[in-house]
Amino acid sequence: xxxxxxxxxxxxxxxxxxxxxxxxxxxxxxxxxxxxxxxxxxxxxxxxxxxxxxxxxxxxxxxxxxxxxxxxxxxxxxxxxxxxxxxxxxxxxxxxxxxxxxxxxxxxxxxxxxxxxxxxxxxxxxxxxxxxxxxxxxxxxxxxxxxxxxxxxxxxxxxxxxxxxxxxxxxxxxxxxxxxxxxxxxxxxxxxxxxxxxxxxxxxxxxxxxxxxxxxxxxxxxxxxxxxxxxxxxxxxxxxxxxxxxxxxxxxxxxxxxxxxxxxxxxxxxxxxxxxxxxxxxxxxxxxxxxxxxxxxxxxxxxxxxxx
Numbered sequence: 001x002x003x004x005x006x007x008x009x010x011x012x013x014x015x016x017x018x019x020x021x022x023x024x025x026x027x028x029x030x031x032x033x034x035x036x037x038x039x040x041x042x043x044x045x046x047x048x049x050x051x052x053x054x055x056x057x058x059x060x061x062x063x064x065x066x067x068x069x070x071x072x073x074x075x076x077x078x079x080x081x082x083x084x085x086x087x088x089x090x091x092x093x094x095x096x097x098x099x100x101x102x103x104x105x106x107x108x109x110x111x112x113x114x115x116x117x118x119x120x121x122x123x124x125x126x127x128x129x130x131x132x133x134x135x136x137x138x139x140x141x142x143x144x145x146x147x148x149x150x151x152x153x154x155x156x157x158x159x160x161x162x163x164x165x166x167x168x169x170x171x172x173x174x175x176x177x178x179x180x181x182x183x184x185x186x187x188x189x190x191x192x193x194x195x196x197x198x199x200x201x202x203x204x205x206x207x208x209x210x211x212x213x214x215x216x217x218x219x220x221x222x223x224x225x226x227x228x229x230x231x232x233x234x235x236x237x238x239x240x241x242x243x244x245x246x247x248x249x250x251x252x253x254x255x256x257x258x259x260x261x262x263x264x265x266x267x268x269x270x271x272x273x274x275x276x277x278x279x280x281x282x283x284x285x286x287x288x289x290x291x292x293x294x295x296x297x298x299x300x301x302x303x304x305x306x307x308x
Contacts, residue, residue, distance in 0.1 A: 001121050003087050003119045008027045015102065017198075026091050032124055037065065041096045054270070079100050081245070082242075084179070086115075086179075086180065106187045130252040137268045137271050142259045143257070145254075146256075158232060170233045189232055191215050209222045
């Protein structure tokens with residue numbers, strides 16, 4: 001079944017690029033409403049943006065969505081990942097600025113806020129986008145692939161010359177609360193030289209070691225170090241979970257990203273939905289995002305698939 005939040009939540013934080021305080025209010029929404037952003041600082045009737053892949057207008061520094069009236073909201077990926085990770089289908093995201101607050105650079109503060117009020121089950125069945133055949137997009141040596149799978153799986157590989165990152169791989173089964181436990185607190189990261197260039201261009205004004213892992217030539221600058229040794233690739237998969245939730249619902253399939261980022265994640269959704277033979281809609285028999293003893297059965301399946 002579908003879920004929303006039990007009561008409204010107000011979250012305040014700093015915008016990564018503006019450096020200004022942003023107020024985000026998550027409001028319960030009816031079944032089949034989906035995830036929708038509303039710029040409360042803009043004219044009513046022109047300030048609503050559905051969180052779907054074909055509303056993505058920019059992927060250079062974050063995932064940014066917009067509407068035909070010029071309303072824009074950026075840095076949505078960590079919030080979207082939190083919503084997917086805990087199994088929220090319907091919520092109105094009221095926001096008074098053009099970017100979601102960065103918080104600590106991960107999804108955990110959003111999950112903590114959601115936990116403080118809890119989820120509300122709704123009568124309508126939860127619908128998933130089931131991948132029927134392989135879809136691949138490439139850009140040079142970058143690649144993203146979607147392929148059929150009985151459970152949602154996110155796998156990734158990154159390769160950086162920096163010794164503190166190097167080559168990292170990770171695979172996440174998006175079941176049994178794994179998102180919450182394994183990747184939700186993994187932070188975004190960047191390099192000091194790039195941060196200085198962004199600031200010179202009037203961007204990244206809210207970025208700091210309070211909300212990102214910062215690396216210089218000598219290594220990780222954050223005094224507390226890393227939260228886990230492979231925090232970098234885990235964060236990349238966090239981003240992918242958020243970006244792929246812009247499909248308009250959970251994807252039942254396997255995601256594989258090689259040197260992938262927001263642009264590639266959005267490109268694979270465009271490629272997927274351009275091929276109607278590559279996917280179908282199914283009902284979820286249970287919520288496999290957070291159920292501890294989860295079993296998934298697509299409509300018409302002969303037997304459930306146990307998830308270990």
